[in-house]
Amino acid sequence: MTPGARVASAIEILDAVLAGDPAEKQLTTWARSNRYAGSKDRVAVRDLVFEALRCKQSFSVWGGEQTGRAILTGLFRAQGLDPQDVFTGEGYAPKPLSEEELAEGHAPQGHDALDVPEWLAPQLQADLGEDFAPVLTLLQSRAPVFLRVNLQATTRDAAIAALAAEEIVAEAHDLSPSALLVTKNPRRVQNSKVFAEGYVELQDAASQFVTDQIPLKNGARVLDYCAGGGGKSLALAARMPKGAVSLFAHDISHLRMRDIPVRAERAGVEVKVLETVEVAQNAPYDVVVCDVPCSGSGAWRRAPEGKWALTQERLDELTSIQAEILAKTKEYVSKGGVLAFLTCSLLRAENEAQVEAFLAANSDWRCMSQERLTPLAGGDGFFVAILKRA
Ligand SMILES: C[S@@+](CC[C@H](N)C(=O)[O-])C[C@H]1O[C@@H](n2cnc3c(N)ncnc32)[C@H](O)[C@@H]1O
Incomplete structure (x- = not known):
């Protein structure tokens, strides 16, 4: 799939999500009915949909409206890119932006820029204090991938070495003695031998900390x-x-x-x-x-x-x-x-x-x-x- 075709698919899925369907369900339905999409396409479309959902409010403001098309337009503008490079109408790319769409949208401010629901902002602000903006900003980006090393079966260093042998790069994380942060090829973990043999599990580092x-x-x-x-x-x-x-x-x-x-x-x-x-x-x-x-x-x-x-x-x-x-x-x-x-x-x-x-x-x-x-x-x-x- 071309980058434009992936964006068009993400727009279609987002519209269904905005209408109330769960994103996971929509992504599965889309993959089943678009068998030509390879695994890289599925990953790319999924990433676009989840990025759009994390920043739904700010991208809508950038795009001028809360529709799949406007949110994806906003996603490019937020990154300083010109959506017209992708919205070409060629092949399976979304059709070019109209004069109206080109005139709409602006940089978000305040709570819109932080993608925090307006009604919850005062509560979060009171509870997080000076961490409010930094935390909300972090929540706009993708979560890191962490592993929990099964310390009954191996050591953290041995797990790092075994992962490296499968081209998965991970490093110790200080939130827990069992935590590893995956810095390269996180998507290979679930098909790896290290995972299948029970040496590592996918688990967030803070989840390990609380346990x-x-x-x-x-x-x-x-x-x-x-x-x-x-x-x-x-x-x-x-x-x-x-x-x-x-x-x-x-x-x-x-x-x-x-x-x-x-x-x-x-x-x-x-x-x-x-x-x-x-x-x-x-x-x-x-x-x-x-x-x-x-x-x-x-x-x-x-x-x-x-x-x-x-x-x-x-x-x-x-x-x-x-x-x-x-x-x-x-x-x-x-x-x-x-x-x-x-x-x-x-x-x-x-x-x-x-x-x-x-x-x-x-x-x-x-x-x-x-x-x-x-x-x-x-x-x-x-x-x-x-x-x-x-
Ligand atoms: C935060 S999740 C648990 C995640 C899980 N401990 C883990 O580490 O993967 C909360 C769970 O509570 C369950 N739950 C909700 N209400 C409950 C209730 N009244 N009694 C017991 N479990 C409940 C839900 O089905 C859900 O699986």
Whole structure:
């Protein structure tokens, strides 16, 4: 495909996304109905769509309108390029810009320039303080690719060497002793031997950092209550020798956990997947991890649609769900045990305020530590609080 044809495809997909369809679904539909598109074309179109979604507001202002065509026009203008070089109408390229389109659009200012939803800007500004603009600016660009080295199976240096043998360049990252930042050929990781043999997993460095903060002792019974695909369960398992802790995974959606057994086997660790009714039957646990559903504001580089879909109503709903999960899971924690509360949110309402409300309602609990990371530390934005039952 020519660069123009790729842009035309991205415009088509973006229009469907703007009409309410999820980007992933649209990209899959597009790839299925355009079999001539090779893997490089698919990657290029995907990158254009996600770049456009991360900067939807600023590119719309540059392009003069909120349509796929105007947003892609804005993408070129934002980079100091002339969209007319691509919008030629030749071959499968988008048709040339009209006089009207050429006259529209200007450089965005203020919140538009930062691609922050207007309604959320005051809250984020209050919560991030002087980091507000730097963090929002970082969220406009693509997330780095990080790996977690399975330290039960290899060392970080050996993993770097094994990756290099497959032309994947990675370096140690200081957010976690297990974290690697991939600097060359990140897209080869999932088809690599190092990955297939369980020496590395794809996991954000801040996600590794928050998991590192969870205290684990020999013989501990650990419940990952919102396990999803098992990222935290696997990271916890890899911190201890095989069999040293008993790990249980649960999620309200059993379907989301479908890959956990395969991933656990690849990593050579044991994770027991529980049905909801089995959670109470297996209680108490020494450690309960609640990686709760949240706004995802710390991870908007990876999932930019979430930034534009979030509303105050949804945020209120999420904070209620988080409080309910804490209230429920505290009952599963043994005396002297720990509840680890995690989010990938930058918002105080989902982080420190949840911890304050929990402690106010539960005088037999203490907060041992809490920390919020922003993307300025390198990874996604994450929050971790370690709560201990007396
Ligand atoms: C942030 S994701 C978890 C990500 C996962 N821990 C990982 O590291 O890959 C939040 C998860 O919470 C689950 N969830 C939502 N409401 C829940 C509830 N009331 N009880 C248990 N899990 C819930 C969602 O299905 C989702 O998989």
